[in-house]
Amino acid sequence: MEVTKVQQACKTTKLRTIFLGYLVMFCIGTIALALFLVLIFYVLMSCGTILPANYAENQVRADKTIIEAGKTLQPDSRQKLYKYASFTSEGRLNEGNLSEKQAQTAWSVTQQNDTAYQFPYNYVKVSHHDKVTVMRYSVSAQFELPILRQYLPNAELSFFAVFCIAFLGGGALLASSFGRKLARKMSGLQQATKQIQAQDLDFSIEFSGVMEIDQVLHSMDKMKETLKTSLQKQWNLERSRREQISALAHDVKTPLTIVRGNVELLSETDQSEEQKNYTDYISESTRQMEQYIKTLIEISKAETLVTLRAETMDADFYLTKVKDQILALAAVKKISVAFAAYNLPKTLYADPVLLERAIMNVVSNAVDQAPEYSEIQLTVESVEDCIRFSILDEGPGFSPEGLKQAAEQFYMGDSSRRLSGHYGMGLYITKSIVNLHGGKLIIANSTQTGGGQVSIKIPLRSLPI
Template structure:
């Protein structure tokens, strides 16, 4: 019974609604921040921690009245919000807390004026019978504490800077929150895409609650169901095809055995030379047909997933077994065999029976295409992330067509291969075994040996070392 993987849909909202919610939070936060800055500023002004913008002007006007009345004003009061310069009537500087350059510039500005504004300061002149005073001040709110006045001479700018910093922090936090929220909503879409990419179709669609995203997820769910149904039909057809091929092969073996047996019996009777030749043709053809049918049965068994039984096996005895069989095959052509191992781990995870069959198919193919007295090289090594088995021969190598099609079933680029009993199945079986192990089959021509080079790589991860 098929299980339903679709979860209950939650109430959805539009993406623009989610955006408007964050926009509302942003606007409310900005307004709240402005109100908080204004309230804090007003509170500090109420308790006298911040002096109003015209406070300095009031001080200057009071000092100016005292000077014009002939009194000696208190100009060095630490709470004074102005700076001054005292001159003689002809402009000679007597005392000041402005710099000499600022005092000279102030005299030039007010030589024939009593008040003037030059950004960012206001200037006022007070004259009595003997001296001239010029007072410089700023129309801006200032902190009451002298130390704060030196560090932060303009309280308004200080609070504007505080507002900007708080505003940027708020925008950053809100943007980060929106990004995390959107990423969370999109995670179901990413998860579904990964499952489909891996052809894992038995998963639950996790809806986001965002209408636009859920529409895409719904389409992916429909695509998942359609793909699963299509794959199930394909798997059933493929299984049926294998069963039919296997059944047909077994059915043909019976009459073929009868034909071959009768041909053998006929060969034992008195025959003419011509009849003996015909019987020999029948026996040889029946033998080839029987071998071909055995190959069909073998490939249908190899394609059955149940034949894959991976275990952790020791690599050294496995390599020795491959080497022994390679030496036995190489004797028929007096081939020199060279086995190279490099950095192999103690154990490998895989199906040793299938791997042995795959490698021996490649080695048998290399032996068939090697010249008499040539050299055959078998390399087993560990490379980053993989275990690599490589077989090189000194034969003619692969043609451009064979490089593309050698792993296809029943491909025989060289007609002579049919005579040796391969029927184009060897590299196809090797490719299938590599796929079962999550590895790769690479077919190339060796620059070092000049012949063919076939590599089978298996994924391998280094075991974690305890610290």
């Protein structure tokens, strides 16, 4: 047997080492991103693009002095980071850049104290004569450009949002990279699995360089070699069996030819009516045996059944012929046969030789298992879209194992079956014939007699009625 060399990687790395490498890379990237954003933030703040968090508060303090001095404010200036509302001493809104609802909120929160806080704003109340001004501001860094303040009112939160987006994006990229690398490392494992499933065992396993994956690949390599050895032994044994079956079939042809010749000579002598019937039984059985041997040789050579040669047959004539063969076979053990037929078509479309062989194989098994003076029942009927041949005996029935494996090749069941001359081919060949017809073989135990009940179902779609 050919020995396949294994391509071993020079150096292996643990999977956790690879994972930790990606984790360290992710952590370093996160820290670098945070430092970069902080640096950018302070650079923008130093050049005035971002105003400090207390910028609005300082403006409020300065303008509070202006209001208390009785001067007029200019709140629409570009650098004003607060909003205000001007009221009468009774609380009637005069002017300001707060909406009416916002102004009422500002008036309410400053009734108890001149300064107040209500998330997220701070409020400062300034009174001058009968005029009251309430200024609202937030303590947070803001962009210097008004358009940026409109859409990004909090510069710190804006940078934090950028950090979160970059954090999640970087994590997704690293996870994708790790997944692709792991998939590449596992490609050898997937390839080995596919080739083993396809029963192609002549391949070299390529190791990945990852310790955990290579351990699995090494185990698969051992399993592959063991499986290859086992299959080789099985193939050799199967070939030996086919050769033995073929040789035995050829050897049997010689004595069978002698029997057929003597039967023909015997049929030419003066015989009683009973003797002629016996001679006819022997002649017909010899013909069947020759056909069986011919089919068996073809099976052993081609490993498949012969080609289906279906033809249209008269149903009554064909069943009568099969019935005569069954009666002759059952008479050897003094077994009676009960026939029943229901709703049969006038013609059958099947291979007459193969179908007869399938039925006789089942009947032969039933005769071998049934006790003397018992009864075998053969029922032929149309059921739904099939014609069914059902053979029931009064023997011990199938064992639980036999119900599952009786139709497998070379299955011989218990020792009594082997002693009675069975070699595990009868039901196997029957199942193969039934499959050729597109039918189904059903193996069960009868609830009526406790014996075996084997049914052959052939589709009616190919059977003209």
